[in-house]
Amino acid sequence: DAKTTQPNSMESNEEEPVHLPCNHSTISGTDYIHWYRQLPSQGPEYVIHGLTSNVNNRMASLAIAEDRKSSTLILHRATLRDAAVYYCILRDVAGGGADGLTFGKGTHLIIQP
Amino acid sequence: DTGVSQDPRHKITKRGQNVTFRCDPISEHNRLYWYRQTLGQGPEFLTYFQNEAQLEKSRLLSDRFSAERPKGSFSTLEIQRTEQGDSAMYLCASSPALTGGVETQYFGPGTRLLVL
Numbered sequence: 001d002a003k004t005t006q007p008n009s010m011e012s013n014e015e016e017p018v019h020l021p022c023n024h025s026t027i028s029g030t031d032y033i034h035w036y037r038q039l040p041s042q043g044p045e046y047v048i049h050g051l052t053s054n055v056n057n058r059m060a061s062l063a064i065a066e067d068r069k070s071s072t073l074i075l076h077r078a079t080l081r082d083a084a085v086y087y088c089i090l091r092d093v094a095g096g097g098a099d100g101l102t103f104g105k106g107t108h109l110i111i112q113p
Numbered sequence: 114d115t116g117v118s119q120d121p122r123h124k125i126t127k128r129g130q131n132v133t134f135r136c137d138p139i140s141e142h143n144r145l146y147w148y149r150q151t152l153g154q155g156p157e158f159l160t161y162f163q164n165e166a167q168l169e170k171s172r173l174l175s176d177r178f179s180a181e182r183p184k185g186s187f188s189t190l191e192i193q194r195t196e197q198g199d200s201a202m203y204l205c206a207s208s209p210a211l212t213g214g215v216e217t218q219y220f221g222p223g224t225r226l227l228v229l
Binding site: 032041042043044045046049085087091093099100101102103104105106 | 153
């Protein structure tokens with residue numbers, strides 16, 4: 001799977017929007033962009049995924065650049081419960097996509113009350 | 114749906130001992146994954162099953178590591194002759210079959226191993 005680059009950490013205030021960036025300049029046409037997050041002392045949990053178009057779900061929004069070389073996870077109104085490590089992962093489905101996820105170090109999101 | 118469960122949640126062992134961890138996936142998920150996570154790092158993929166078949170095991174860290182999923186339901190991960198460097202969180206995940214080429218993995222809470 002292609003490599004992603006994320007900031008090590010970000011800080012935001014409670015009830016404000018948060019934009020978490022991810023660069024993936026070597027993304028291929030069959031790479032899906034997935035985001036997972038890991039709350040303290042828990043396993044990772046799925047947040048959202050997309051291919052080309054922006055996506056929304058109950059947890060977050062995913063904005064994908066037109067050239068697909070970067071994306072942004074948007075938490076519209078952060079709460080203290082959103083403090084976690086957020087991982088941006090590319091998933092190549094060309095060969096069936098049946099393999100483990102490749103996690104980087106992710107972005108440690110700190111939410112200030 | 115009770116989610117992915119792992120047992121035990123914590124394990125302390127002495128160097129040289131063997132340990133075995135169990136993972137119960139979400140029922141009817143035919144894919145099961147094992148990961149290892151060391152402090153400050155993201156999870157690292159180890160191995161993967163589709164039903165009872167182990168389709169990827171080249172990422173297992175050494176021949177001391179082995180995994181089974183005998184009936185296509187629960188899985189076990191065994192580490193023989195543990196070393197202090199094996200201290201880590203061991204995570205299990207499961208997923209249904211791919212839908213349109215996209216798969217979501219559901220993770221368990223992990224087993225934290227400490228080798229003294």
